Amino acid sequence: MSRRPFVGLLCLTLAACARQADVIITGGMVWSGLSTGAPQPGSVAIGRGEILAVGDDTALARYVGAKTERIQANGGLVMPGFTDGHTHFIDGGFQLKSVDLRTAATPKEFVRRLKEYAGTLKPGEWIVGGDWDHTLWPGQPLPRHEWIDSVTPANPVFVNRLDGHEALANALALRAAGITAATPTPPGGEVPRDAKTGEPTGILKDRALDLIGRVVPAPSPEQRDSALARALTAAASLGVTATAHMSASWADLASYRRLERAGRLTLRAALYLPLDTWRAVADSVARAGRDDGWVKIGGVKGYMDGSAGSRTAYFFEPYSDSAGYYGLLQHPEEDMRRWIAGADSAGLQVAVHAIGDRANAILLSIYDSVARAHGPRDRRFRIEHAQHLRREDIAAFGRLGVIASMQPYHAIDDGRWVEQRIGPARIRTTYAFRTLLDSGARLAFGSDWTVAPLDPILGVYAAVTRRTLDGRNPDGWVPEQKVSVGEALRAYTAGNAYASFDDASRGTLAPGHAADVVVLDRNLFTMAPDSLDRARVRYTIVGGKVVYRR
Ligand SMILES: [Zn+2]
Numbered sequence: 001m002s003r004r005p006f007v008g009l010l011c012l013t014l015a016a017c018a019r020q021a022d023v024i025i026t027g028g029m030v031w032s033g034l035s036t037g038a039p040q041p042g043s044v045a046i047g048r049g050e051i052l053a054v055g056d057d058t059a060l061a062r063y064v065g066a067k068t069e070r071i072q073a074n075g076g077l078v079m080p081g082f083t084d085g086h087t088h089f090i091d092g093g094f095q096l097k098s099v100d101l102r103t104a105a106t107p108k109e110f111v112r113r114l115k116e117y118a119g120t121l122k123p124g125e126w127i128v129g130g131d132w133d134h135t136l137w138p139g140q141p142l143p144r145h146e147w148i149d150s151v152t153p154a155n156p157v158f159v160n161r162l163d164g165h166e167a168l169a170n171a172l173a174l175r176a177a178g179i180t181a182a183t184p185t186p187p188g189g190e191v192p193r194d195a196k197t198g199e200p201t202g203i204l205k206d207r208a209l210d211l212i213g214r215v216v217p218a219p220s221p222e223q224r225d226s227a228l229a230r231a232l233t234a235a236a237s238l239g240v241t242a243t244a245h246m247s248a249s250w251a252d253l254a255s256y257r258r259l260e261r262a263g264r265l266t267l268r269a270a271l272y273l274p275l276d277t278w279r280a281v282a283d284s285v286a287r288a289g290r291d292d293g294w295v296k297i298g299g300v301k302g303y304m305d306g307s308a309g310s311r312t313a314y315f316f317e318p319y320s321d322s323a324g325y326y327g328l329l330q331h332p333e334e335d336m337r338r339w340i341a342g343a344d345s346a347g348l349q350v351a352v353h354a355i356g357d358r359a360n361a362i363l364l365s366i367y368d369s370v371a372r373a374h375g376p377r378d379r380r381f382r383i384e385h386a387q388h389l390r391r392e393d394i395a396a397f398g399r400l401g402v403i404a405s406m407q408p409y410h411a412i413d414d415g416r417w418v419e420q421r422i423g424p425a426r427i428r429t430t431y432a433f434r435t436l437l438d439s440g441a442r443l444a445f446g447s448d449w450t451v452a453p454l455d456p457i458l459g460v461y462a463a464v465t466r467r468t469l470d471g472r473n474p475d476g477w478v479p480e481q482k483v484s485v486g487e488a489l490r491a492y493t494a495g496n497a498y499a500s501f502d503d504a505s506r507g508t509l510a511p512g513h514a515a516d517v518v519v520l521d522r523n524l525f526t527m528a529p530d531s532l533d534r535a536r537v538r539y540t541i542v543g544g545k546v547v548y549r550r
Pocket residue numbers: 086087088246448451
């Protein structure tokens with residue numbers, strides 16, 4: 001283990017040097033996040049919510065005063081707090097209290113859990129969330145409303161697949177929304193029908209989700225606040241100190257602001273509101289600012305296509321298991337171009353979901369043409385997921401300065417079945433972390449919670465090992481796309497700070513940066529890659545305050 005002293009991270013001004021630390025973390029392996037290199041033994045001094053200094057234990061002893069709280073890292077990794085670059089954070093809080101269908105391993109278990117959960121509710125209460133995963137039931141059809149109608153006679157059900165791109169409604173919910181055999185299929189969506197009767201099966205995909213979504217009662221402000229509070233507790237226990245909250249609503253923003261005012265916020269959040277409402281977002285920013293405190297309007301978020309799991313991601317070539325079918329665009333290309341140009345001209349940051357290679361290629365060309373038309377600006381366009389890319393499109397990320405906001409856990413989850421969907425050639429550039437980095441792209445990692453677990457350690461494990469969840473790829477699924485621990489951590493810290501325009505104030509342990517710090521129980525850089533997922537968070541510190549200790 002190297003004992004090289006730290007260089008260049010000591011306090012920058014006399015005032016900072018003279019300051020006493022509120023908290024000092026000693027005896028750790030400190031990874032400042034300024035490079036992908038290995039951590040050094042040392043200490044971190046924190047004062048007034050900021051990093052005061054990082055250095056070896058002796059040099060930092062002078063920051064210790066009578067009131068300094070000492071945290072012993074015991075050789076564990078001390079690093080900038082994780083930022084999750086893509087969550088549906090408040091949905092996560094709702095899901096923590098709803099029925100758990102994610103691990104229902106058979107259709108029978110799926111039905112049993114719904115029955116059990118419905119038994120805990122009052123008649124008329126909706127059952128939403130769920131996050132079911134029919135890829136766990138090979139050879140079985142998609143679920144149908146008849147499976148669950150008899151066990152949920154008094155409660156409308158609208159439970160989504162874990163990717164959020166399709167959902168199952170029971171008969172009560174279909175009735176509440178007025179959906180019948182006569183209901184037309186909305187553009188950008190699908191309403192599968194029974195081959196014989198023509199009646200909807202209960203499954204709705206992408207834009208068709210709105211048919212029922214609009215009749216589901218909105219949660220009250222109190223319910224939303226408690227969901228956010230539950231999500232905050234989960235995030236603190238996992239070392240997540242900031243997030244980009246995607247597809248947020250104004251009600252979500254109000255909830256964050258209420259908890260911020262009450263001093264209950266333990267995470268910084270950049271909210272991305274719907275792209276097609278960019279005018280209202282621009283008006284709000286012009287009127288009231290972005291509020292660059294702990295909660296801010298980060299920009300706008302839109303959707304190009306759907307997901308591979310729901311066969312709605314949009315490809316150049318047909319699905320390998322559905323002849324002649326290419327997936328779908330959620331909105332006409334011209335609408336996307338108009339909205340993105342509008343948002344960009346209003347100075348908003350644009351983040352757009354793109355999964356299939358064709359959706360990504362079209363989006364890159366829209367970004368390119370909008371940037372050319374509007375002239376140079378630090379705009380940091382983002383592509384959310386950037387999941388399946390043609391080789392020729394990968395270099396465009398670096399060239400155009402487009403951020404690839406990716407979710408490594410999806411790779412070890414989708415890696416179980418996506419080759420059946422798109423064949424052996426296209427998967428070579430699926431979740432192409434390595435090729436993207438090598439071609440100069442900036443990566444921002446996240447979970448897409450609730451689609452995947454919020455735990456960033458699992459994301460690091462996934463990016464470094466690419467071992468699929470079914471254990472079938474012990475050396476990694478498309479192993480040439482693996483990245484190093486340092487690269488994965490950078491994408492989870494500084495990469496995300498950059499991706500939400502927060503790199504001047506946080507994302508590394510540089511003096512003056514916000515004191516958002518995580519202490520892990522061991523050093524990820526020296527662990528065997530296949531055991532990385534065993535690391536645990538010991539302390540989470542946000543703005544200099546300990547918000548979690550184990
Ligand atoms: Zn998402």
